[in-house]
Amino acid sequence: MMVHRLSLKHISAIMIALKVCLLIFLVVKVLFFSAEPPVFSLDQRFFTILGAGFLAQLIDGTLGMAYGVSCSTLLLTFGLPPAVASASVHTAEVFTTGVSGLSHLFLQNVNKALFFRIVIPGVLGAVIGAYLISEVLNGDLIKPYISGYLLIMGILILVKSFRVLPTVERLRRVFLLGITGGFLDAVGGGGWGPIVTSNLIFQGKTPQETIGTVNTAEFFVAFFSTGVFLFFVGLDSWPVVLALILGGVLAAPVGAVLAKKVKPKTMMRLVGIIIIIISAYTIYKSIF
Template sequence: MRALILLGLVGFAAQLVDGSLGMAYGVTSTTLLLAIGTNPAAASATVHLAEIGTTLASGISHWRFNNIDWKVVAKIGIPGAIGAFAGATFLSGLSTEVAAPVMSIILLVLGLYVLIRFTAFGLPRGNLGKPLRKRFLAPLGLVGGFVDATGGGGWGPVGTPAILASGRLAPRKVIGSIDASEFLVAIAASVGFFFGIGSENIDFAWVAVLLIGGVIAAPIAAWLVRHIPPRILGSAVGGVIILTNVRTLLRSDWIDASGSIQAIAYITIAVIWAAAIAYSVREYRRDRDNETVEAIEAEERRRAAEQETAGSVGTIG
């Protein structure tokens, strides 16, 4: 029972992050399942089955808050589903001894990307309004879907930063569209895993509690997407993913590191992680203060212009 409650809380937290940031539900949930010894293919299958419900709930919630561009959903979601089915089939054919380190490496790379991207750059803005073309979104969807299925997560970390970097879609629209299109990816990946490993290796109680936690968090996350600082959240989530998957790799047969080496690695990661979060907080506050100053200066210029116009009219009269 304690394990189920923990998984429910993980599902809630992961969806809260995913719905606010456009990534990390699958990566966070799969990382935990791997850490407690779940078969890699079964872990990814469990998460993707839960994501069918969480992404549907998230998509509906983002739709209600007008956070979705449906053209983007169609252009990236269908190729993403194809890539996810292929990735699920590929992962199902790997042995556990090979799959666990491979998945951890994928998750580690995604974690590094999330940490660096959001710590150093935050959410990029610019070139808003320009169309996102199919020749950009289709390959992105194929790669994102494949990585998502093989890594147990990755649709958001691949798709969200790439579209944000284009600067052509408002951040809340990017996050909402990625979350909505992930519904197609989750279905395709689940079908692929059923073909590859069947259902006997999947604990449907785990699927249920992950789903319940995620569904509860989905509407909260859709509302928070306009208020929560993504830069800070990205740094925090990236650190969790890195730390957990380094632990898996150091304990795997590929490395089999000693206890002292593991301790040094964990302390080093923790220090870097804390520094990244502190830097993100500082940069977020600085950007917020700059925006406040700019808004005040703009308001003062507007009032000065109005007074000048009123004075000119009075002189003429």
């Protein structure tokens, strides 16, 4: 396939070009095509979202998960509808995962073969999921089931971190994993990292390479789902997006460096604990 001829430098160039295009589109849309004149305020809500974006991206860049889930949960508490919250998070993710992905590419944390195996089905699943959550589904209905699955995965990863790490000969069901992760990420406002990263690590892939590859692929998943959200939902919550972008962009390079330095078994334990906490919290909120 022609895509496999692309080098990591080509991937970096494509990411930068897509980010610039989206940035120009958003600036033009906010300044010239908004229903109301753009109003910006550096209030407590803005800095709360900025801080949450920073912390979420620091965890995501280091452990390969939790950005979408953390930010979506915060935005829902502010009263944003699920589709609007997911659209805001994914728009911000184009920039935060872009910086994170470029950092991982620079630090050589990315496996090119694995990247292409997950990015294509991931984008396909994200586009389908973004359309359905915008027009058909209620994402809150399936969140408890996703969280129950992730809770089990988190426990298994935590248990596995205390054993000898195996050598992976062949990854299984990668296409299905990618399309499922992309779909559920778009529908639930987060989940690409927990679903894809946890499964690949559980199958025996090294945490550093897995996290770098999954984070880089997440840029494309976020970009294409954002395109669908902008078409069907629009983007009136641009101050929220700006706060998430600023916080995430500041944290992304730091997370990539930490991912390079943390030991594999330590990282597996952290990944397992984060998945268990987030999944248990989501299940609790769904019940109570």
